[in-house]
Amino acid sequence: MSAVYQEIKRLTQELPKENFTKIIAHISKDVDLTNQMKDALDLFDADEEKRNYLITYLNSIGAAGTRSDRVYFFVDNSNVTIGGGYFIRSQKPGRFLSSNNKIIFDYGLLFKKIRGNRELGGNLIIVGSEISPNDSIYNQGYDVKVFKRNCKGKEKGVDNFIMLKMTTTFCDEKRPSTLILIAGDGDYFETLLEAIKRKWKVEVWFWSGILNCFNNHEPTKLCKKHLFPIIVSDDLKLSFPTTGASDKIKYEAKIHYTKLETCYKFFIYINGNPYNGMESLEITSCTMIENREIMEWLAQLNLFSWINRKNDSIFLYFNNKAELKTAKEWIMKEHKEIVIWEKTVQRRKPNRFYKRN
Structure with missing residues (x-):
């Protein structure tokens, strides 16, 4: 028995059965929704029909005023690619790269990983550098809005534009949902706090080292009220004076930080x-x-992908034989249509530089 059904049952017992206007007004604080439900109820003659309609209707959309399961994405594209490039080049085997030119980001897979089975609330707002036309994001039915650099090739006003889009979203939407920011959130700190104050959930997905808000901002009363204790994924540790704060916090009223380092192999x-x-x-x-x-x-095997295509062959490269074995055995088991060859790339000797006399 759903919570909505229990609430309706309780109210119909306390109030006269014919007074369904008070019932829906009690459940819904949204005037338009209340009027819509009221008009529909006028079509029914019996109280039982009205009650059944209320239960079905509210269960189908969720009680008005409660949190929606929808998610809204906002992305600082350059923040993602620059931070990601630095990270990949700090890891084996990416440390051998001389530039970011060989590093490929797939936003379709990034959104797929973060979104899960949650409903998308609106357009994906991506600001900054252009996305490759080969990105899988364009094949997944997303309505993508990419705001490119200005005519001088600079990204002036990116932060302000994202803040404007986020503010417009949580001010215009009637029901609180989940705001997902993919970027370091130092420049968006006050906007995120405003979203929390309006009962929104906030998720920040970021590359470690660019989360600046806790270095640049003092913990205000609003911060203390809504951000303690902060949920932090993986091993990121944040410290703040929490005296007297923990007993004032509702479970959902906090920002959830997740490092992109925990899922980079997926995108x-x-x-x-x-x-x-x-x-x-x-x-x-x-x-x-x-x-x-x-x-x-x-x-899925916790392996990073280095891929190279030559004619009809695809070459996959691994750090060691153990990784190669894991991938090989999985492919042989799951994709019997694939033919496999194995070889070792010749090791390159490091370049030697000599000082001229």
Whole structure:
């Protein structure tokens, strides 16, 4: 028996059965929704019919005024790619890259990972650098709004624009939902606090080292009221004076921070020739295999994807033989249509530089 049904049952026992206007007004603080339900109830003659309608209607949309399961995405694209590039190049094997040119970001897979089975509330707002036309985001039915750089190639006003879009969303939407910001949130601090004050959930997905708000802002009363205790994913630790704060906090009224380092294998891969004697797995197939498919396969195995295509062959590169073995055994088991060859890339000797006399 749902909470909505129990509430209706309680009210119908306390109030006269014919007084359904008070019942829906009690449940719904939304005037338009109340009037809509009231008009529909006028079509029924019996109290039982009205009650059944109320139960069905409210269960289908959720009680008005309660939190929606919808999510709204806002992305600082350059923040994601620059921070991600630094991270990948700090890890093996990406540390051998001389630039970010071989690092491929797939926003479709990033949104898929973060969204899960939650309903999308509106357009995906992506501000900053352009997204590759080959990104899977364009094949997943998303209504994407990408706001590019200005005519001088600069990203002036990116932060202000994202703040404007976030503010417009949580002010215009009648029911609190979940706001998801993919960026470091130092420049968006006050906007996020305002969203929380309006009963929204807030998630910040970020690269470590660019979460600046706790370094640049003093913990105000609003911050203390809504952000303690802060939920932090993985091993990120944040410290604040929490005296007297914990007993004032509602469970949902807090920002949930998640490091993108915890899921980067699901939406980033390296494309091109390998470096430094990586282990190589060559595969061919009579059917087309896209890079993002391979990335999802390997990410499930907790393996990072380095992919290179030559003619009809796809080469996958790994840090060691143990990783190669894990990938090989999984592919042989799950994709018997794929033919596998194995070889080791010759190790390159480091360049030597000599000082001229």
